[in-house]
Amino acid sequence: MFHMGWFLTTGFGVYGWGGQWSGNVSRDVARPELFMGMAQALEHAGFDYMMLEDSSVLPDIYEGSPRMALKTATVRHDPMPLVPLIARATKHIGVIATAATTFYPPFLAARLFTTLDHLTGGRVGINLVTASPHAAAQNYGLDQHVEHDLRYEMADEWMQAVSALWETWEEGALQLDEQTGVFADHSKIHRADFQGRFYKTRGPLNTVPGPQRRPVICQAGGSPAGRELAAAHADTIVAAVVGVEAMKEYRDDISRRLIAHGRKPQDAKVMFLVNPVLGDTDAEAQAKYDRMVEARAANVEGFMAGLSYTSGIDLSQYDPDEPFPDLTGRVNGHQSTMQDYQDAAAGGKTWRQVARERAVVESVPLVGSPATVAAQMDEAMQHAGGDGFLIANPVTRKSIAEIADGLAPQLRRRGLIRSGYSYDRFRDNLLEF
Ligand SMILES: Cc1cc2nc3c(=O)[nH]c(=O)nc-3n(C[C@H](O)[C@H](O)[C@H](O)COP(=O)(O)O)c2cc1C
CATH class of the missing domain: 3.20.20.30 (Luciferase-like domain)
Known part of the structure; x- marks a missing residue:
């Protein structure tokens, strides 16, 4: 399961x-x-x-x-x-x-x-x-x-x-005892006094x-x-x-x-x-998938805008029909996500090709x-x-x-x-x- x-x-x-x-x-x-x-x-x-x-x-x-x-x-x-x-x-x-x-x-x-x-x-x-x-x-x-x-x-x-x-309230600190009137046992409740670097x-x-x-x-x-x-x-x-x-x-x-x-x-x-x-059938689902891939390739600008957000780099400076550049070391955003696209672009693929093949992780x-x-x-x-x-x-x-x-x-x-x-x-x- x-x-x-x-x-x-x-x-x-x-x-x-x-x-x-x-x-x-x-x-x-x-x-x-x-x-x-x-x-x-x-x-x-x-x-x-x-x-x-x-x-x-x-x-x-x-x-x-x-x-x-x-x-x-x-x-x-x-x-x-x-x-x-x-x-x-x-x-x-x-x-x-x-x-x-x-x-x-x-x-x-x-x-x-x-x-x-x-x-x-x-x-x-x-x-x-x-x-x-x-x-x-x-x-x-x-x-x-x-x-x-x-x-x-x-x-x-x-x-x-x-x-x-x-953890400032120990197990059993809460008593809720209406008979004795004890709501919580103060001896089981402590300060955290946490002091770290940040x-x-x-x-x-x-x-x-x-x-x-x-x-x-x-x-x-x-x-x-x-x-x-x-x-x-x-x-x-x-x-x-x-x-x-x-x-x-x-x-x-x-x-x-x-x-x-x-x-x-x-x-x-x-x-x-x-x-x-x-889809209702495998063929119908495949046709839907093919349409989605085409729509993604047509919306390469949306793909680049989305990636600008995850990478932190303004990608509008790039031509979608030029090869995907090497952005290694420049990403302070989602590094592993960007690496994944970088790998998908191996062999000089363009932004548009990557959008078509891999717009969705x-x-x-x-x-x-x-x-x-x-x-x-x-x-x-x-x-x-x-x-x-x-x-x-x-x-x-x-x-x-x-x-x-x-x-x-x-x-x-x-x-x-x-x-x-x-x-x-x-x-x-x-x-x-
Ligand atoms: C399924 C999933 C959900 C995520 N949700 C958020 C989110 O809600 N907010 C956010 O700032 N980042 C979110 N992230 C991004 C991660 O926090 C992380 O930055 C990203 O996966 C890249 O990992 P890395 O920074 O360790 O390289 C999500 C990532 C994944 C895979």
Whole structure:
């Protein structure tokens, strides 16, 4: 059996603006109902979690302008207030929200996520990211963002600080004894007095420990520094690598790192990013896939604008029909993501060729009817030995139905995904198998 998650690529954003199957998008802007309905559908389908991406910028690196970002409605609302609304509409599915360690003071994060853990009944998770755009750092008062590997050192210390705060209330500190009138035993509540290189926090938390005490920790960085952070702290790791061999290498590498951190390989679930293309028949799905590839090649400007955001470099200076340049050493953004495109461009391919072939980072291409795609996923997972897949399709009601009502039942028929939830809390379900 494997786990299923859905990665919402622009968090509490706007999906499918101008698209053929998102005609109600103007009614959905900044509303929770689409996401609440999605959570219900995914829970019905047996998903472990939804993960809300986040970033604090209106992307404007490309051309120094938000023109391209607004063409695709790339706005993002704060995901945190959406979390309890999603939880309210469901009973079992986990809800992971992204927090940039660089911008959240540890006390604010520890208190916020404890509160969300209560409001979700023990179903919240944090996607730990370091964030990359300089503009995001400037929104929080820094002159520019911190260098890539130093960000991860900070994130590791941030996790230690936040964990220290979560531990300020010992097990059993909360008494809630109306007979004796003891709400909490003060002798079991301590200061954290955490003092690191980057963060300092006193504690104790002034919140009652959440049902999970420590929310599920998710990590997304693929560079060696990112993988180390994951091995030290994560319960689930989301990976964007291409091909079953790379998937296997990733899982094996994470297992080795977990063991080095005194943990067991099964303590963290590695989930691989996929974008299944589904049709009523294999031929229909293939035709749809071919159209998507052509549309990507035609929208090379959108591809370059997107990559400007992830790399931090204004790529409007390049001609899309010139070879993809060597950007090694110039990326302070998502290094492993850029390396992947760099590899795809080997042999002098142009931007347009890379856009056509590799505009979407997905671990394995999945194209076909729901039954065919379920078989493809089965085979890939058997070979790679990971723990599950993270769907990154556009969030439209049509694509939610394709996955939840088409693909998931086929996976269940093969005995590959859960048919119910054994536990109330997110981590317990995640670690069940
Ligand atoms: C599935 C997935 C989700 C991610 N979500 C976010 C996010 O919400 N916010 C963010 O700033 N970065 C996000 N990232 C980027 C990672 O934090 C990281 O920067 C990227 O994977 C490159 O890894 P590296 O920086 O370790 O090279 C995500 C990456 C992946 C693969």
